[in-house]
Amino acid sequence: MRLSRFAIPVFLLLAAAFFRLHALTKNERLHPDEALFSTFARSAAVNGDWLLHGPLDKPPLTIYAEALSMMFIGVRPLPNGVLDLDIHVGEFAARLPAALGSIVLVAAIYRLSHDLYPHTKRRGDLAGRPANLTPILAMSLLALSPLAIAFSATVFTDGLMLLWLALALMMAARRRWGWSGVFLALGFASKQQALLYLPLILMIGWGESSKHHDPAFKSLARFALPLVLTVAILIVWDVLRAQPGGVWGLAAANNNPGRLIRANEIAPRLLKWLEYAQTLAGLSWLTALLSALGIAPLAARIAGEPRNRSSLVDVLLATYVLAYFLAHWLVALNTYDRYLLPVLPPILLLMARGVEWMEKFALRMESYRKVFTSLLIVLLFFCILALCFSALDASEGRINVGADLGEHTGIDDLAEFLNSRSLGAIVYDRWLGWELGYYMGQWSDKRRVYYPTPDEMVSGALQQPDPAPRYFPAPADEPLGPWLEALRSAGFAVTLVYDTPHFVVYALIPPDAGVSSAGSSWPGRSPSSGGVSGSPRGSDR
Numbered sequence: 001m002r003l004s005r006f007a008i009p010v011f012l013l014l015a016a017a018f019f020r021l022h023a024l025t026k027n028e029r030l031h032p033d034e035a036l037f038s039t040f041a042r043s044a045a046v047n048g049d050w051l052l053h054g055p056l057d058k059p060p061l062t063i064y065a066e067a068l069s070m071m072f073i074g075v076r077p078l079p080n081g082v083l084d085l086d087i088h089v090g091e092f093a094a095r096l097p098a099a100l101g102s103i104v105l106v107a108a109i110y111r112l113s114h115d116l117y118p119h120t121k122r123r124g125d126l127a128g129r130p131a132n133l134t135p136i137l138a139m140s141l142l143a144l145s146p147l148a149i150a151f152s153a154t155v156f157t158d159g160l161m162l163l164w165l166a167l168a169l170m171m172a173a174r175r176r177w178g179w180s181g182v183f184l185a186l187g188f189a190s191k192q193q194a195l196l197y198l199p200l201i202l203m204i205g206w207g208e209s210s211k212h213h214d215p216a217f218k219s220l221a222r223f224a225l226p227l228v229l230t231v232a233i234l235i236v237w238d239v240l241r242a243q244p245g246g247v248w249g250l251a252a253a254n255n256n257p258g259r260l261i262r263a264n265e266i267a268p269r270l271l272k273w274l275e276y277a278q279t280l281a282g283l284s285w286l287t288a289l290l291s292a293l294g295i296a297p298l299a300a301r302i303a304g305e306p307r308n309r310s311s312l313v314d315v316l317l318a319t320y321v322l323a324y325f326l327a328h329w330l331v332a333l334n335t336y337d338r339y340l341l342p343v344l345p346p347i348l349l350l351m352a353r354g355v356e357w358m359e360k361f362a363l364r365m366e367s368y369r370k371v372f373t374s375l376l377i378v379l380l381f382f383c384i385l386a387l388c389f390s391a392l393d394a395s396e397g398r399i400n401v402g403a404d405l406g407e408h409t410g411i412d413d414l415a416e417f418l419n420s421r422s423l424g425a426i427v428y429d430r431w432l433g434w435e436l437g438y439y440m441g442q443w444s445d446k447r448r449v450y451y452p453t454p455d456e457m458v459s460g461a462l463q464q465p466d467p468a469p470r471y472f473p474a475p476a477d478e479p480l481g482p483w484l485e486a487l488r489s490a491g492f493a494v495t496l497v498y499d500t501p502h503f504v505v506y507a508l509i510p511p512d513a514g515v516s517s518a519g520s521s522w523p524g525r526s527p528s529s530g531g532v533s534g535s536p537r538g539s540d541r
Contacts, residue, residue: 098159293354
């Protein structure tokens with residue numbers, strides 16, 4: 001009996017692992033922000049730079065996990081004894097922690113559902129029916145959610161943050177305030193946006209604690225202590241880094257929207273969020289159907305159904321989802337698809353509750369019980385089938401959310417071409433920044449230089465006295481006319497030497513006359529320094 005109780009959860013966990021590990025093995029290059037985090041992680045794993053020097057605007061926990069993964073999986077000594085990391089092994093190693101965390105998250109939501117919705121046996125429950133359908137349904141939806149799968153095997157800091165948040169919520173539901181604070185602190189150490197879960201955790205925990213008459217001050221003190229200690233440790237860590245702006249200054253600058261949206265942004269932003277939301281639970285029609293079912297029990301309770309603890313949890317989850325959505329729609333925050341991840345567990349829990357409510361509604365229809373039950377079983381079968389197909393599409397990168405989505409396919413070949421050029425070649429890298437830096441490797445002997453405009457590039461290139469070969473790589477779809485025209489007008493010979501569907505490279509031969517001063521470099525680097533340099537683009541906002 002006990003074995004059969006866990007058969008379905010174990011099967012769902014294996015299904016979740018299959019899709020997430022399949023996503024981990026797909027041949028896809030890094031998104032710009034993934035390249036940024038991977039570069040910091042590689043510097044820690046290869047060079048021992050555990051303070052993560054450079055323009056970083058995120059706390060270090062996720063990056064440390066990625067660096068440790070690189071150390072154990074991919075870092076190997078070269079013949080001269082210097083440590084190095086193969087770029088493709090580095091991709092896999094950097095994505096592995098989030099993939100494993102996403103699998104654990106599926107198990108966590110099963111336990112969280114039991115804690116939020118303890119089952120009470122009711123008259124009319126069918127023999128052989130699971131004691132509580134909500135945990136199984138929520139686990140199924142998360143295991144097969146295209147959005148969850150698409151971001152499972154990525155280097156973004158959101159994945160591990162989401163796992164810690166789910167565990168913090170679970171501990172709050174159990175009135176384990178100290179552990180809830182620990183997990184929220186770990187989420188904050190992964191990404192600052194973890195604090196957005198603070199209201200939901202407090203509301204859920206307060207509801208449980210008030211029912212059991214727990215002392216409020218002691219509970220909040222146990223909850224706050226790990227948070228305060230973690231913030232203090234992170235502040236000391238950032239002070240030791242001694243980087244301009246620091247993590248917190250850069251985070252404030254990069255994530256401050258500064259305004260509400262304008263009237264002409266209302267509809268486009270809403271449509272963009274709805275486009276992303278289609279992937280919450282499979283195909284768009286399925287997500288819409290499950291969303292409607294999730295709203296149905298809330299509407300029924302407003303209409304007069306008896307209220308209980310579970311209905312209060314429903315209201316808290318729905319309120320949080322609505323507030324989160326309105327804030328990200330009406331405040332001029334970036335419309336990044338991964339910003340939907342924090343509300344994924346609450347939404348799937350509400351969807352699961354809606355399906356279970358529909359099943360109970362069918363059981364109450366005495367005259368049509370068999371008809372309604374049969375229809376519900378058929379509907380669930382087709383929904384699960386549709387979810388499996390959409391989950392497979394997500395694991396193979398065939399949906400409209402996720403990491404790079406093929407934008408930088410071939411950048412590893414481009415980096416190999418540039419690395420094959422002669423020692424000390426100058427690469428004028430205007431667009432590819434962190435991505436190109438990662439794929440050129442930790443020990444590249446090429447010099448990447450950044451100029452934001454054609455005129456600045458021409459001026460700096462003319463002042464560069466070094467006779468080393470020069471190259472100008474760019475995405476193939478960039479409008480390069482003004483850049484090439486400015487170079488040719490200044491007397492440069494411009495020759496296309498690399499041409500693929502995604503990237504082009506032009507060789508530049510300067511005019512005979514030159515002035516002896518060096519051009520500007522990437523932030524914090526001299527033009528003659530090798531390795532990976534910074535990018536004018538920061539991390540995800």
